[in-house]
Amino acid sequence: MNSTLLRSTALRSALRTAAPKSAARAGIAGTTFVRGKATLPDLPYDYGALEPAVSGQIMELHHSKHHQTYVTSLNNFSEQLAEAQHKEDIQSQIALQPLINFHGGGHINHTLFWENLAPTSQGGGEPPSGQLSKAINDSYGSLDAFKEKFNTALAGIQGSGWAWLVQDTQTGNIQIKTYANQDPVVGQFRPILGIDAWEHAYYLQYQNRKAEYFKAIWEVVNWKAAEKRFQ
Amino acid sequence: MSAPSYTLPKLPYAYDALEPHISAQIMELHHSKHHQTYITNLNAALKSQAEAVHTSDITVQVSLQQGIKFNAGGHINHSLFWQNLAPASSSDAKSSAAPQLLKQIKATWGDEDKFRDAFKAALLGIQGSGWGWLIKVETGKEERLAIVTTKDQDPIVGKGETPIFGVDMWEHAYYLQYLNGKAAYVENIWNVINWKTAEERFLGSRADAFKILKASI
The missing domain is CATH 3.55.40.20 (Iron/manganese superoxide dismutase, C-terminal domain)
Structure with a gap:
């Protein structure tokens, strides 16, 4: 999978788990968990470049606001998750899982989406x-x-x-x-x-x-x- | 086989009556297009269902259920929503129009602001499409208020549950x-909540709350 747009180490690992490769899995399981912060990937084209199929206004809001919010929230909840893991607080870890799924999913989905579109x-x-x-x-x-x-x-x-x-x-x-x-x-x-x-x-x-x-x-x-x- | 055919209920106010809190363009599309589509799809699904019942085709009946729930839910939710909104200038849009409900809200959440904060937090916590509702729940011993969220177009139809007012998210x-500023929408919607309708649903029976649906067949 071409996931060059995903800059976060943790997320790249998470994505790799979808692939049946044992080497990628060891990357998560075998090391001390050092979290990389997710960041908003640059679009590989201008906001207006997909017109008339998708308007420049939609692309700008979708990328700079919606995707950014998923990234910000993912980092926020990932931090809380790391803290809960550190404290061995299993209830908090479970409570955070739907939020990681939603915001982490939002980050992954949009990253792949920008990449599988082109002018x-x-x-x-x-x-x-x-x-x-x-x-x-x-x-x-x-x-x-x-x-x-x-x-x-x-x-x-x-x-x-x-x-x-x-x-x-x-x-x-x-x-x-x-x-x-x-x-x-x-x-x-x-x-x-x-x-x-x-x-x-x-x-x-x-x-x-x-x-x-x-x-x-x-x-x-x-x-x-x-x-x-x-x- | 005949099945009931639902029609789009008229809005109890003009499309621009909720401005500036909800624009006329939104109201017109939301009512005349989105709500209409739920009704159109519901009627088609009910017709297919009636045929499947007539021909004792149980697999088709089951396969139609999710579509019926979604489109009927869309019809129910929007019908209740239009009624529980009112122009900001109307006296119905003041919480003083719901004295009994307000008393129960205060008894439940402490004060009206705390209730609104809890409701707003619930609305903003919805992941994807859905609704937030204030509902009345019959426990068997007493009636309680609760804030619930529902996904997509799932309607409030649980046993003993009566919708008081809903907000479409x-x-x-x-x-x-x-645009992406949904927190501002969640803030401004309070200016156009129809507290008179809310009070009526709170004091009335479950069947009363849903009578608009019978009226639009």
């Missing part, structure tokens, strides 16, 4: 190639059929959440999965491509017409980034 | 005006 001038919207393209065709028949299924999944989210193309780390198969709120793709599945279906991702431009956002977003999907995540 | 309820 058309930087390859956004160009169809996948190679092994990932083959896997999509084998699973869904065609890229268009896949997009249609993916958009149906996006439209079916009840409330806030994400839809992901994921790879099953056990079978290698790809599938479309939706996740509530900021639940990140971890564990058995590896994130390949994610689309944010929270209202803040589209509302200023598309209001209640979310189907139009789901249709337009494919014009700026960075399949090259998705290919790098696919194994 | 979906982003579509505030984003066009407040």
